[in-house]
Amino acid sequence: MFRSSLLCISLMLAAAATAPALTLSLADIGPKVRTSHPTLKAARLAVAEAQGRQLGSGRLSNPSFGYALQNQSKVSPQTGVFSIDQAFPITRRLSLEKKLSSQMVGAAELEVRDAERRLIAEAQSLAVQLMSLTQQRVLRKQQTALATKLSEFVRGRAKVGEISALDAAQAQVDAQRLLLETRKLETTSISLMGQLKPMLGLPPEEALNLSGNLPELAVPGMGAGWMQRADYQLAQTKIAAATTDQQLAKARRLPDVKAGVFASREMQDVTPTYRQYTGYYGFSISIPLPFWNRNQGEIAEKAASAERALLEREALGKQIISEAETARLEMQANADLAHETRDKLLPLVIEQTDKLEKAYEQGQTNLLTILRAREQRLQLEAAALDAVRDFHLARIRYEAATGKHAPAGAATSSTPAKR
Incomplete structure (x- = not known):
């Protein structure tokens, strides 16, 4: 039994290792986050909660049924009142309650x-x-x-005594330095990938490849579409909800009026052998008198909330x-920095x-000059x-600020960057 379990686990791990990697482009990130991010899945339940509250809003309170019984005495009959x-x-x-609950559903969706x-x-x-x-x-x-090729060339020249052995050692050190920087970049990539996978709903062991290239550098023009951003629309909705809540507080100044109907049946033993039955029915109403409390505190609170x-x-x-x-x-x-660097410098x-x-190959300069030029x-x-990366990071911030979730590289009112 234990061996079969180990075999099953091994087969599962082998299948996971050989499973094809998920390949996404930059334009696929947005839809994948919408459908797979665990936080968003939980956040959408808040909309269902608001919709549930909406079902119970704006309804009359349940009616109440009453029954009172009084036994007969020498001066009064037995009375039952329904x-x-x-x-x-x-x-x-x-x-107003129904309107407010509807606005809160809209606010939950905007959140x-x-x-x-x-x-x-x-x-x-x-x-x-x-x-x-x-x-x-x-x-x-x-x-x-390139550094490795130069190192081999210098080492070969050093063996025949044409150049110093110190130059050969320096060239090898430079090649190893570049190899170490490559490994550092790989470590950083592992860290970033570990942050990205959970946002896409992927387990850590699943492979992920990012395909395609970064879009061209196109700077958008001045746009006024930011008013459609979700949190700004949410702020608008909160103003409307605060206004409705303020009106609702004013409506609560007068409590509900209670009305009802009642019926009574009376029984009186007139003599030991004769029992008399009578009854009556009627209508009742209870009107509260708002003498001491007109809900001034809540009205002031909601007015401040609306202003806020x-x-x-x-x-x-x-x-x-x-x-x-x-x-x-x-x-x-x-x-501008990317174009200046790539096209001119x-x-x-x-x-x-x-x-x-x-x-250097002709012996007209030293190795240090070569290494310095390559470093530059x-x-x-x-x-x-880095400038291209920072451009696209700023582009993402711009699209987030203006509420644009257009696919990466989409030319939405963009103009080519100045050179």
């Missing part, structure tokens, strides 16, 4: 949409960093291959505008490095990749 009472509001309380917006932005940021690290690792591997909701919406609007414009300016700055450095390598080239190439 009554049914119902409370009726004399204000718009029920319709889920806002959570989607924030979680999608977070997951897309992780994906962009992972894709950028992949490019950085490819760059380091290329540089490592207005101020919170104004503050949120200013914050959204600032976030969007800051992210857009960061996009433009990083796009890198070609000059590459050309100079090639000339220095040829001069690596820094510029890495800086260009």
Whole structure:
């Protein structure tokens, strides 16, 4: 039995190891987060809770049934009284309760949409960093291959005594340094992947590949669609709900009126041999008199809540505008930096490095100059990749700030970045 269990576990692990990796593009991250993020699955139950509360709102209270029995005495007959009472509001309380519950359902739905917006932005940021690290690792591997080739060349020259053995050792150290940097990037990728998988609803052992390239650097124009952002719409809904709640507090100034009907049956033993039956019926009403309490405290509270909701919406609007414009300016700055580095500086450095390598092979310069030139080239190439990464991180912040969940790379009112 124990061996069969071990065999089953081994087969399951082997199947998991050989299972094909899930491949997603940057544009697939958003839909995958919407459908698979465990937090969103739990958040959607809040909508169901609000809908359940809506079912019980705006309804009359249940009627009450009463029965009273009084035995006969020498001066009064035996009396049984049946009554049914119902409370009726004399204000718009029920319709306001129904309206408020409907607004709270809308608020719960907007809270889920806002959570989607924030979680999608977070997951897309992780994906962009992972894709950028992949490019950085490819760059380091290329540089490592070049450094290894140079190290072998220098070691061969050192064996025949044409150059110093110290140069050979320095070239080998440089190749090992680049290899160590590549491993550090792999460690960072493992950490980021460990953060991304739970957001996509994936277990740690499932393999995940990110396909495709980062979109072109296109800076969006000034847009005014941020008012459709979920949390801003939520702030609008809270204002409407606070206004309704304020009206509801005013409607509660007058308590419900109670009305009812009753019927009585009386029995009186007139003589030992004669029993007389009588009865009556009628209508009752109870009107509360709001002399001492007119709900002033709750009315003042709800008025302050409505004012606070207005101020919170104004503050949120200013914050959204600032976030969007800051992210857009960061996009433009990083796009300019990437183009400046790739189109102007890198070609000059590459050309100079090639000339220095040829001069070194001919014995016209020293190894330190070659290593310094290669280090400058690596820094510029890495800086260009970092600028592209930072551009797309700012783009994700801009789309999150404006409430745009367009697929990555979609040209929504975008213009090419200035060169």
